Amino acid sequence: MQSVAAALARLGDLAATPTVSRLANAFALAGHELALVGGPVRDAFLDRPLHDLDFTTDATPDQILALVKPLSEAQWDIGRAYGTIGASLAGETVEITTYRADSYDGTTRKPDVVFGRHLEADLLRRDFTVNAMALRLPQLTLVDPAGGIDDLLAKRLRTPSTPEVSFGDDPLRMLRAARFTGQLGFTLDLDTALAMEKMRDSIRIVSAERIGDELSKLLVSKDPRAGIEVLMESGLAEIVLPEIPGLQLEIDEHHHHKDVYQHSLTVLEQAMGYEKSRGNLEAPDLIVRLAALLHDIGKPATRKLEPGGVVSFYHHDVVGAKLAKKRLRALRFDNDTINAVARLIELHLRFFGYTEGAWTDSAVRRYVRDAGDQLERLHILTRADVTTRNRRKADRLGFAYDDLEQRIAALNEQEELGAVRPDLDGEQIMVVLGVKPGREVGEAYRYLLEQRLDDGPLGEEEATRRLTHWWAERVQ
Known part of the structure; x- marks a missing residue:
């Protein structure tokens, strides 16, 4: 765990890189806010590699696209409906998302997308407090409305809003909680753990692909056992991977x-x-x-x-x-x-x-x-x-x-x-037996493969002798 000063120094170094500084200056000149958000900010405190350059802004998707086009080699707007524009700058992939203030109906994971106007409100709708921190650019101001730094120091996973609201908005967050215990070495706070147990059935509205993806991320984490134990204690394992209980x-x-x-x-x-x-x-x-x-x-x-x-x-x-x-x-x-x-x-x-x-x-x-x-x-x-x-x-x-x-x-x-292959290939088998392509060639190939496995390399002459003998007995 890094000190606040050391983490801010790392984030300052990241902000000074050409990719981040060019983006920050472009948005500032256009009169828009821009902040580095989520994983990179969290990982700066945890002394982990800083990957996945995710940004959030008050600019709309159209405005984001207009700003990044002159700076980037490629852009993609597959997430435009959700406010996200992706781009490749100097060989690095970035994603920039408009502030969100979504609402959920509780029956699907698909929100009614509503764009927000304030960074703090956007952060408070995220999954866990340790992921709800941001660094304003180019000012290098740390924004932490939910107490994420305190939770990082305590190695604790807690939701910015009540866990019932957070998991009600997106039940997949319960699996992410299990994954982060294995990935980050954190433990769940009591309210979060109790809510997961109470709300575990809501995971059924999540697609099988997303569940499988989270389980994969958990398994390749540093301590998958810890995450699996969370799934077991909450009862989620009985739904997503019942073979384990x-x-x-x-x-x-x-x-x-x-x-x-x-x-x-x-x-x-x-x-x-x-x-x-x-x-x-x-x-x-x-x-x-x-x-x-x-x-x-x-x-x-x-x-x-x-x-x-x-x-x-x-x-x-x-x-x-x-x-x-x-x-x-x-x-x-x-x-x-x-x-x-x-x-x-x-x-x-x-x-x-x-x-x-x-x-x-x-x-x-x-x-x-x-x-x-x-x-x-x-x-x-x-x-x-x-x-x-x-x-x-x-x-x-x-x-x-x-x-x-x-x-x-x-x-x-x-x-x-x-x-390992038979000592004769299909063409040679057909010549030896005088047959055309068909079922007999496959049977002969399998016979020679078994001979090869039993006795090792036979050589072409011995393989031919055995094949001829096998064929003679077979056609009798």
Whole structure:
């Protein structure tokens, strides 16, 4: 946390940059107010990088556009109806929005847009006090009508108006509250937390895309566990991601198993650690974190109480992969993310067979083949899934996975496992078998691929011999 003087110095340096100073001078000469607002002002106090140059003004959208056109390389007015004009100045993206004084009907998130005349009134309608501060330009005057600086010092999230009014205006702010706890390390003040619990059902009017976007931002934050716990305590998780509260399985006095919910949060945290230490993925990695959080969501549906106090979850990997696909589709995630997360969940138990007996080279090849381009993420998820407090067991599993990775590396050096192909391609198969393109070529290709996975590279001559033998037996 920066002192007020240090934060103002940082903001002064930002205001002196060509992009900001040119804008400030242009608006001042035209007789309009301009202020840097929201995230950049907050982050100056938190000693975070200053991104997202957002401004607010008393100028109308048409006036904003007229002022920025001579200064910018490009402009866009996709948000004009809401008072926002975007522009690119000296390679930097800025957004400038007319003061707002909107009203909401309580049934949708779409406000009746009303432009305002005063900066203070505009700030008081924002989501949280720490985001309701502005720096007047070019005067460099800090405006803080809701006590945002005090809340920053206390690391507290509080709404400028009453939380009932704020969340009634825009229920998505409840998810933003959870996200900011993870992103900024803040806690909710009591009134805000109580209002979220009371008003959680209003989140249903928010679009699935916006909910999915906020959950993604929460998961890639510095401390997603804190935000998830806010969702759980408020009851919002039951609406936006019900599979997570579903992990809180009841444990009776005769049957015992680990707390699946707490285990999943621990796996998420450990996966975050592996993201940084392995260095083969760009951290934070949303796919890794989604897979870590959701990897055991198949357990509630597959839970079975066995004799002797044992609890089993047979096939929870396969069931969990299907459930993850369904939930992520409902939240409008893209297909690549959905398929990657589901694949990781489906494969997350595969390694534990390695500890029960030595795998053949064929099994190692299949592990790599099945993981495909998710192999590095599978390494992370599998290692993170070891949460036992038994040091000896944890070490044994860690050493076993070290061994598996070494074998993968050795085989990859010999055989290029990431690009395993049959020793004959489709054209060669047709020549050997004397057939035209069709179903038989695909079957032959798959047969040779299985042979390649079983025995490694065969060479063209041996592959031809095996293919001819297979074809002869097949046509008998």
